[in-house]
Amino acid sequence: MRVIHCLLAFTLALTSATILENGQVRENSYPGQVSAIDLDDSWRTYEPDAPEISYKGRWDSKHVSSCSQLRPEHHPRRAGRLSVRRSSMLQAHRLRFNSVGSLDWQFSNVTADVTYQFVGPWSELADGEEIPDKNVFEMRVQIAGVAVASDAALSQPPKFEKRIEIIGGSLASGQFATYETLSSWSFLFANGLGNVEYGITAYPGVCLADLQCYGGGTHGVQWFWHHASDPGSRASAAYGAEPEEWDVGAEQPADLVIIQMGGNDHRHPNDIPGRNYYHAYVDLVDDIHSVWPNAVVILMSQWGTFTKQKKQYVGSTYYLEETKQVYEHFKDRGFVYYFPTEGLLAHNDINPKNHLTDVGHVKIASHLLQWVKLVLRWKLEPTGEVQSGTTYWNDQQEY
Template sequence: MRVAYLGLSLLWSLTSATILQNGQVKDDPYPGQAPIIALDDSWTSYGADAPEIAYKGRWDSQHISWWSAPGIKLQFSGNKLAVSFGPGTTDGVLVAYRLGNLDWQYSNVTADSTYQFIGPWTEMDEDLIDAQKPFEMRVQIAGVSTANTAQLTVPPKFNRKVEVIGGSIASGQYASYETLSSWAYLFVAGLGNVEHTLTTYAGACLVDKQCYDGQAHGMTWYWNRASDPGSRSRAFYPDGPEVWDNSAEQPADLVIIQMGGNDYRHPNEIPGRNFYHAYVELIEDIHRTWPHAVVLIMSQWWVWRREGLNYIPSIAYEQEAKDVHAHFKDKGFVYYFDTTGILQHNDINPKNHPTDVGHVKLASHLLQWAKLVLRWNMEPLGEVQHGTLYWNDQQEY
């Protein structure tokens, strides 16, 4: 029996939260709690370095995952599947998992334990039991186990890849399911058959300087690092994170950058010219690494102010972002996506982050941009927010 354990990176900072649905508390906000089990001879276990496990997102040499909702994808036969979590796991952390393209399920897990995510309770047609079925988990796992008569295989890799670089808004902070409710995830999920990496972290600045307490670097530096700017990462690696070789990864076809909110606000208040030069530096780094990638600069709204009987939006570093676009305009690989007019003041929560509806609006417009500008087909249908059920589904309310 081959077993290996990995540390678990946070998907959410809280193990549970209140989710409101049409103003009422949702009764079952996190369906899918998995039972803890002990492995026996009825299981075959695969170690962390098994080639059958496809890792998604950024992972360091210890198989610890970082940034926004990294995870694994695999295919398995049989009717049971378990995942083991190692000593680096944050106790009670919430993980998201799903079978095929069905709705996401959620389970709290703890360190040095094994949980069964697929079992007799999983609805499955008879003809699917012996077939290879895709399984996905967003956050790190620590070894996978299947029935001893079953088989684990690596899923096919898609030809296209999207990279998103951003802060808390792209991370989905304050949205119902955080990253899985973010415009960034909804966009890549809506594209369908693309690989994706969400290099986003709440509180990250673009400019490489002290940003809030403890964050000594900005995204121009962290884009080439395996772990994020968070306090947990700094505790794991007090001498600094491991270097991440972007050139060793599948090249991105599209890179979307939405940054500026953290640079702009107190106490950071980065001067506009510093922000401009950092943006140019990051795009030049991306272009050297992935010379065929299209880069999309996404404007960063700030606040809505009331003028008379209207709400007027403002943009953080609006001129600087447009100047960055102008700097690269003749080279033809940089585009500017203006979010003005997509969101209204009631699509923003009190902390200046989108509501769930706001994230859906942004993702929907981005999907149309990719279809019209890049001529990408939506595969299968350009869906938005198909992976969770939290909208009102009652006719009387």
């Protein structure tokens, strides 16, 4: 039997190892947890700038991928993607998950300065089928280098013709979902499209309006779209007030851009007036169109909270009229569409933190996939949406 040994060494531990599920600790929170191993000196190393390593998404000059700009899975964007033959070891830190081919993502909790073996002789598939000799391994990391065994080689994965970009806040980034971005609608949607490149530029807490939120000193999402890292405290500690600039025009042009904004602009203490929100939205769409003139832009309406009225829960939509006005502003130019989320969610799709549950994310992704298929005529090529850790069922006949 041919086996692929993928071994990863880390220089920094994760800060948390607990996954909660409806307030309870998930019993098997790390499906695929791997064991630590020892390495010898026979491994050949690749430097972080080696052409065999494919960086997808926004990586800064230190080969760090922003934590909130996540893009794993079997066709990644926001994460490094490696095509590995035979045996390999990746020196990295902050690894949170990895995937082989189109299998479910596997999650491992890691410790500093320890080497882990992610794929080994136990990695047979169903019915004795072996893992192919060449696979794409994907993960979110800070790359320190790659080492492979003497009989191993790295090669770049294929580059797909189409690319999408998703721009949003915490709802698009999957904040408070079980596995954060890997549980988000944005990841499930992009993954569900199949053979496409994609990026998720989604930051918890970010506003659409620039320099009008949180006391007036915080940039909006358009400014961060042109920079390599997020507006969070960890990025500020690493870069200061000015993260590295990011040349959006140097990327593969997007064919489809989806924008979901408004939740942070609406909430207190920001309370951005509707007209300010409208003008900021128009500026963002104009900016995107100037960089990617052939891209289709989808404006996704921003659902709000649910309130109980007698015998039913009634949902709300933030900046509904203003978002429709943005669509009307661009409608005659033919590249802007409006995707309504009204009626797609129920009150129990919103968690106690006013963010989507895992099921809510699945609903949005599923509806958006079908909308893109029917309206834009995009072909769905993959095996379907892949979300790890959601195979819930009851196997008791009597209870």
